[in-house]
Amino acid sequence: xxxxxxxxxxxxxxxxxxxxAVLAAATAAEFTTLRxxxxxxxxxxxxxxxxxxxxGYITTRRELRNSRQRVWVSLTPAGRRAYAGHVQALxxxxxxxxxNETPRNARLRSxx
Amino acid sequence: MADPDDLQRARAAAAxxxxxxxQRFVTQRLGGFSWLSPVVxxxxxxxxxxxxxxxxxLGYGDRMRQMDxxxxxxxxxxxxxxxxxxxxxxxxxxxxxxxxxSSRYVFALCVVLLSVPQLAMLGxxxxxxxxxxxxxxxxxxxxxxxxxxxxxxxxxxxxxxHDGQHHVTDRIVSVxxxxxxxxxxxxxxxxxxxxxxxxxxxxxxxFLGIGSLFVAQQRIGVLPPELRAGLIRKxxxxxxxxWIPVMLTTFFTSLRGNWWVASCCALAVVLTVATIYRWxxxxxxxxxxxxxxxxxxxxxx
Numbered sequence: 001x002x003x004x005x006x007x008x009x010x011x012x013x014x015x016x017x018x019x020x021a022v023l024a025a026a027t028a029a030e031f032t033t034l035r036x037x038x039x040x041x042x043x044x045x046x047x048x049x050x051x052x053x054x055x056g057y058i059t060t061r062r063e064l065r066n067s068r069q070r071v072w073v074s075l076t077p078a079g080r081r082a083y084a085g086h087v088q089a090l091x092x093x094x095x096x097x098x099x100n101e102t103p104r105n106a107r108l109r110s111x112x
Numbered sequence: 113m114a115d116p117d118d119l120q121r122a123r124a125a126a127a128x129x130x131x132x133x134x135q136r137f138v139t140q141r142l143g144g145f146s147w148l149s150p151v152v153x154x155x156x157x158x159x160x161x162x163x164x165x166x167x168x169x170l171g172y173g174d175r176m177r178q179m180d181x182x183x184x185x186x187x188x189x190x191x192x193x194x195x196x197x198x199x200x201x202x203x204x205x206x207x208x209x210x211x212x213x214s215s216r217y218v219f220a221l222c223v224v225l226l227s228v229p230q231l232a233m234l235g236x237x238x239x240x241x242x243x244x245x246x247x248x249x250x251x252x253x254x255x256x257x258x259x260x261x262x263x264x265x266x267x268x269x270x271x272x273x274h275d276g277q278h279h280v281t282d283r284i285v286s287v288x289x290x291x292x293x294x295x296x297x298x299x300x301x302x303x304x305x306x307x308x309x310x311x312x313x314x315x316x317x318x319f320l321g322i323g324s325l326f327v328a329q330q331r332i333g334v335l336p337p338e339l340r341a342g343l344i345r346k347x348x349x350x351x352x353x354x355w356i357p358v359m360l361t362t363f364f365t366s367l368r369g370n371w372w373v374a375s376c377c378a379l380a381v382v383l384t385v386a387t388i389y390r391w392x393x394x395x396x397x398x399x400x401x402x403x404x405x406x407x408x409x410x411x412x413x
Contacts (some may be wrong), residue, residue, distance in 0.1 A: 014146065021134035026206045029138075033205030037137045065279055072207075093124040 006022035010055055012086065015040065015048050020075065020083045023058065028074035049073060057082055141204045142259075149255030152193050153248040159190035161244030164232035190229065197221055197251065215389070217258045223248040226319045230312055269393045293385050296321035297378040304367065305373030310370070318357070320387075357381060 011020050015038060022029050022037050030039075035045050052058045059077030061072045075083065146364030163186055225247060295317050302314020357377035360367055369371050 014127075014130065015167060018130055021131040022138055022206075025135050025138040026208055028207045030205040033141065038207075063367050087128075090124040093120055093409050094128065106145065 004085055006082070006085035007089040007091050008082050008086040010051065011050075011057070011069075015044070019032060019048055019052065019073075020038075020057070020086075022081070023073060023075045024080065024083050026074075028072045030063075031071040031073060034073060050093060052079070077101075139205055141206050142208055148196060149251055152196055153251035153255075156190060156193045156251055157244040157248030159186050160229050160232065161194065161240045162186045162248035163190060163229045164235075164240040164243040165237065168412065194221075194225065196227075200275070215255060217261060220257075221250075222320060222322075223253050224254065227316055230316045234309065234312055292321050293382050296381045296385060300378045300381055301371070301374045304377075306369040387394060 011017055018038050019034060022034060031042075031045070033045075035042060036050075038045060049058060049060065053060060056076060058073055059076055061071045061074070063072060147343060159199050163183070211332060228243050228246045228250065232239040232246075235242075299316075299318025300308050301316045305314065357374075357380065360373065360377065
């Protein structure tokens with residue numbers, strides 16, 4: 001969307017990438033929903049969220065509802081930028097076929 | 113030995129597949145409540161038909177003035193049924209990303225659902241049937257549109273432009289405050305008219321103005337969800353402050369054609385809308401500060 005492609009090692013870790021993918025598709029997601037999406041324990045999810053929060057990529061908001069505390073997680077503008085750049089970098093890697101298919105096709109065509 | 117480029121591509125492909133999986137998860141969650149729209153459609157259809165019934169004989173204002181309890185209750189049900197259509201009260205654990213499509217949806221919803229009973233009230237008894245069918249079909253069609261828009265937005269990368277500024281917030285200007293104020297003033301003045309048709313058109317324009325305020329609100333929804341608390345307060349303000357001019361001419365027939373009263377109401381509308389816009393702006397600024405340095409601040413140092 002106009003962002004510079006930038007591979008982000010922090011986001012690229014599988015669990016954190018999945019967290020960002022869910023958050024990027026929404027305005028905010030609840031902690032338990034994220035846990036279900038990732039199929040991980042609370043502590044593992046908390047660890048990854050803390051890493052992203054420390055980097056300034058996400059914000060958390062606590063909300064008391066029916067005497068239960070719910071935590072809503074959302075991407076910050078910086079997080080959205082970093083994620084968009086990372087996705088573009090991944091797509092660029094996919095497109096960067098060294099021989100751009102042509103020589104490979106040529107090889108296939110030259111095969112007897 | 114494997115080619116490092118191939119390994120890198122394989123990693124990238126796996127990562128993109130993971131992203132696709134998560135987007136599917138979000139869309140499934142959001143789409144899981146598609147049963148809501150048929151229920152709301154039935155409620156709105158019955159309410160719209162009931163609102164329009166007998167209006168060939170008695171007008172909207174007459175029935176309100178007579179304090180026809182059933183009429184008032186049905187009207188409250190009709191307006192309350194808007195809430196699940198405009199907002200997302202069902203807890204899915206995910207708040208959908210608000211975008212341009214969502215804003216268009218809200219605006220179209222306001223136009224259709226406010227105009228259907230208004231137009232039906234001008235006609236004879238059979239318009240009640242048309243109003244009921246119209247409201248029901250409108251809800252189904254609009255809900256399917258909204259779901260499609262939500263899925264589309266979830267499957268696309270976040271709307272961040274080159275400077276990191278949200279595309280959606282960049283386009284807030286779709287309905288400028290001046291236009292909203294002008295439409296609502298015209299509505300207030302027309303609703304004071306003794307002519308029934310002009311009054312109905314004015315009331316409709318007035319409510320469309322209110323709908324536009326909600327659209328402007330929705331456009332800011334890409335920011336953290338704290339703004340939704342402001343939405344409830346604002347809805348109360350809409351209900352109390354902005355409803356007054358229309359209700360005045362509805363209950364007090366002597367005020368119809370009294371352009372002085374209408375002008376005072378129009379002035380009150382100008383002040384209220386300006387206050388709401390200022391309020392929205394302040395909340396937006398507060399949230400942007402909470403979220404960290406803005407791209408604009410970055411761009412301008």
